[in-house]
Amino acid sequence: MTAPPTFTLFLVFLCSSLHAEGVPPTAPVAIAIHAGAGTIKRDELSSEAEAEIRATLEKAVRAGHAALTSGQPGVEAVRAAVNILEDSPLFNAGKGAVFNARAQNELDASIMDGASLNAGAVAALKRVRNPIDLAISVMNQSRHVMMIGVGAEQFAIEQGFELVDPSYFHTDHRLEQLRERQADEQANVKQDEAWYSTVGAVVLDQSGNLAAGTSTGGLTNKRWGRIGDTPIIGAGNYANNNGCAVSATGTGEYFIRHVVAHSICMRVAGGQAIAEAADRLIFDTLLPDGGDGGVIAMDPKGEIAFSFNTAGMYRASIDRNGKLYVGIYANE
Amino acid sequence: MTAPPTFTLFLVFLCSSLHAEGVPPTAPVAIAIHAGAGTIKRDELSSEAEAEIRATLEKAVRAGHAALTSGQPGVEAVRAAVNILEDSPLFNAGKGAVFNARAQNELDASIMDGASLNAGAVAALKRVRNPIDLAISVMNQSRHVMMIGVGAEQFAIEQGFELVDPSYFHTDHRLEQLRERQADEQANVKQDEAWYSTVGAVVLDQSGNLAAGTSTGGLTNKRWGRIGDTPIIGAGNYANNNGCAVSATGTGEYFIRHVVAHSICMRVAGGQAIAEAADRLIFDTLLPDGGDGGVIAMDPKGEIAFSFNTAGMYRASIDRNGKLYVGIYANE
Numbered sequence: 001m002t003a004p005p006t007f008t009l010f011l012v013f014l015c016s017s018l019h020a021e022g023v024p025p026t027a028p029v030a031i032a033i034h035a036g037a038g039t040i041k042r043d044e045l046s047s048e049a050e051a052e053i054r055a056t057l058e059k060a061v062r063a064g065h066a067a068l069t070s071g072q073p074g075v076e077a078v079r080a081a082v083n084i085l086e087d088s089p090l091f092n093a094g095k096g097a098v099f100n101a102r103a104q105n106e107l108d109a110s111i112m113d114g115a116s117l118n119a120g121a122v123a124a125l126k127r128v129r130n131p132i133d134l135a136i137s138v139m140n141q142s143r144h145v146m147m148i149g150v151g152a153e154q155f156a157i158e159q160g161f162e163l164v165d166p167s168y169f170h171t172d173h174r175l176e177q178l179r180e181r182q183a184d185e186q187a188n189v190k191q192d193e194a195w196y197s198t199v200g201a202v203v204l205d206q207s208g209n210l211a212a213g214t215s216t217g218g219l220t221n222k223r224w225g226r227i228g229d230t231p232i233i234g235a236g237n238y239a240n241n242n243g244c245a246v247s248a249t250g251t252g253e254y255f256i257r258h259v260v261a262h263s264i265c266m267r268v269a270g271g272q273a274i275a276e277a278a279d280r281l282i283f284d285t286l287l288p289d290g291g292d293g294g295v296i297a298m299d300p301k302g303e304i305a306f307s308f309n310t311a312g313m314y315r316a317s318i319d320r321n322g323k324l325y326v327g328i329y330a331n332e
Numbered sequence: 333m334t335a336p337p338t339f340t341l342f343l344v345f346l347c348s349s350l351h352a353e354g355v356p357p358t359a360p361v362a363i364a365i366h367a368g369a370g371t372i373k374r375d376e377l378s379s380e381a382e383a384e385i386r387a388t389l390e391k392a393v394r395a396g397h398a399a400l401t402s403g404q405p406g407v408e409a410v411r412a413a414v415n416i417l418e419d420s421p422l423f424n425a426g427k428g429a430v431f432n433a434r435a436q437n438e439l440d441a442s443i444m445d446g447a448s449l450n451a452g453a454v455a456a457l458k459r460v461r462n463p464i465d466l467a468i469s470v471m472n473q474s475r476h477v478m479m480i481g482v483g484a485e486q487f488a489i490e491q492g493f494e495l496v497d498p499s500y501f502h503t504d505h506r507l508e509q510l511r512e513r514q515a516d517e518q519a520n521v522k523q524d525e526a527w528y529s530t531v532g533a534v535v536l537d538q539s540g541n542l543a544a545g546t547s548t549g550g551l552t553n554k555r556w557g558r559i560g561d562t563p564i565i566g567a568g569n570y571a572n573n574n575g576c577a578v579s580a581t582g583t584g585e586y587f588i589r590h591v592v593a594h595s596i597c598m599r600v601a602g603g604q605a606i607a608e609a610a611d612r613l614i615f616d617t618l619l620p621d622g623g624d625g626g627v628i629a630m631d632p633k634g635e636i637a638f639s640f641n642t643a644g645m646y647r648a649s650i651d652r653n654g655k656l657y658v659g660i661y662a663n664e
Contacts, residue, residue: 117589117621123559124480144558145585148456149481151557225483226476227455234566234591253477257449259566262591266598289449 028320029068030204030302033061033081035091036197037249037294037313042329053090053314054326060084061316061324064201074211074239075113075136078201082109082132082213085199089171091314092197094130097169097217099178102224105169107217108231109135114210114239121146121231127153127163132215134161135231146231169217181221196293197314198230200237200247204302204320210245212237212261219252228252234262241300243269244277249313250286250293258285264297274299278307360652361400362536362634365393365413367423368529369581369626369645374661385422385646386658392416393648393656396533406543406571407445407468409535414441414464414545417531421503423646424529426462429501429549431510434556437501439549440563443467446542446571453478453563459485459495464547466493467563478563501549513553528625529646530562532569532579536634536652542577544569544593551584560584566594573632575601576609581645582618582625590617596629606631610639 035057045053064081068074086094097105109131110121120139123146128134137159138147147155153163198216205211214237216230229236229252236255239245243265248255255261260281267277278297286293287309294308302320306313306327316326367389377385396413400406418426429437441463442453452471455478460466469491470479479487485495530548537543546569548562561568561584568587571577575597580587587593592613599609610629618625619641626640634652638645638659648658 119589144555145588146559147557148559149557154556223476224486225479225481227478227480232564233588256477256565257451259594262594
């Protein structure tokens with residue numbers, strides 16, 4: 001079928017007029033972030049603390065969105081958002097990471113580019129200020145996907161990273177959490193992890209590419225050398241333009257066993273809507289098995305899903321229409 | 333439809349006569365193992381070396397099969413088979429592991445139980461003789477799925493493992509391989525990994541449960557702290573009774589990006605035949621992307637698939653009819 005000449009002329013006119021405004025017709029961009037999920041209740045969070053959390057979430061999501069609207073690739077937008085969450089002592093990633101059973105901080109992170117399926121992951125870091133940055137370097141500057149521990153820190157030095165002293169990650173409130181937890185364990189008090197505060201971001205960039213990144217200090221009182229789902233590509237983080245982008249937070253062991261991020265993306269690739277795919281994993285697969293937590297997920301059109309089976313998840317987004325959303329509790 | 337009385341009587345008689353032999357009617361069991369895949373050619377392998385490899389493969393698959401027929405759970409059959417491959421200096425796992433760039437051996441392994449989806453993984457071990465055993469202990473004796481490095485070795489000591497001196501893993505032929513590879517790198521000779529010799533096993537036990545285990549020394553000349561697909565649940569190893577069991581060997585980075593083991597199992601869960609599911613990943617997904625290697629896979633009925641895009645894969649199986657198969661090259 002050929003368009004009638006008048007209609008074709010109308011289209012030419014329409015396109016010219018749009019360009020004439022000086023605004024290049026850019027593809028939509030979108031970003032969603034999280035900073036953990038758990039059993040938080042409204043009466044446990046002071047209004048000052050809540051305001052600070054909301055402000056930091058907004059700052060992070062705006063930083064990632066600014067990177068996207070300025071044309072930066074998805075991976076750089078993820079970095080911009082996650083860096084702010086890592087640098088804040090409010091969240092369990094970078095500064096503010098929880099302590100392991102030996103009262104040390106061991107940090108994990110991962111990144112994935114949905115266009116190339118290139119990925120980078122790091123684990124058990126003690127001296128890298130922003131683990132997501134090292135994950136990106138592993139992806140871009142090495143032939144490997146995953147590096148851990150002192151070997152990974154050696155790579156960081158070669159890549160020009162300035163390592164920090166391990167004490168950089170020490171915060172009094174996290175040490176207090178560890179001591180309380182260890183006391184509970186000694187007293188055989190049932191230990192529910194109240195809050196899983198991994199941080200992460202999923203984005204759609206101007207080129208139509210998805211990316212996902214996740215960063216964490218892991219579980220309070222975790223064993224020395226324990227690795228959760230955050231640096232496991234497919235479990236806590238995944239991105240594929242033919243599917244979706246996912247960043248997870250929760251009881252990492254369950255997210256590993258069910259390969260949660262990859263499972264959601266395979267469902268979306270098979271035709272399921274992003275919210276439906278995320279909910280099926282979080283509510284039908286994880287919840288009956290005892291897995292607490294949630295995900296942020298985004299499909300190739302920038303459609304966003306927040307799905308969590310806990311009372312709350314620190315989260316924010318700027319959707320493809322530019323609309324900002326910040327949330328903490330389930331019903332908001 | 334009701335069976336005619338004479339036919340019913342015949343069935344009763346048949347069942348009685350089977351029981352009368354003293355052989356309880358047991359469910360079928362099956363096992364498949366691998367010990368690496370690569371570019372091996374017939375003229376590069378001496379007949380003595382080939383005979384030794386075939387004999388060790390047969391010994392390992394028979395050990396796993398014996399565990400299955402004696403009623404042991406799948407995980408124990410995997411352990412029996414993999415231990416023999418780890419203890420042989422012929423293969424890149426346990427004794428015989430390749431050297432990393434610092435001329436050290438760093439070993440990885442993982443295990444998964446298809447009934448419970450419980451899993452265990454260990455990485456960057458230097459002093460654990462049989463890494464698959466520690467992966468099983470992590471699964472059964474800890475609340476974590478994955479532990480690495482010295483922290484994992486500390487856990488091993490607590491679990492009663494006798495650690496070996498790192499020199500236990502040193503073999504002259506692997507050191508020679510490292511030196512050749514480093515010389516090639518210095519001289520800028522193009523480096524194709526000729527042989528990826530991870531080992532692994534997949535089994536179906538008498539209770540109808542699948543299990544998968546994988547163990548490796550990784551890549552020759554790998555960076556300190558590099559982790560491949562072997563300890564990544566979903567990438568190099570996966571088992572789910574509602575799907576399949578898979579153990580992989582190859583360029584681990586590609587197996588991680590494509591979450592190969594889990595992808596195969598999701599295809600089988602969706603109705604695809606096991607051989608078809610494995611071939612689609614190995615030939616359609618990995619090969620065009622530059623990923624070399626292969627998998628062994630088994631469905632819940634004990635149907636076995638060997639799939640590899642390299643010239644050969646060390647492999648063996650005893651199928652649900654008790655038939656032994658041992659292979660090295662593609663066309664046998």
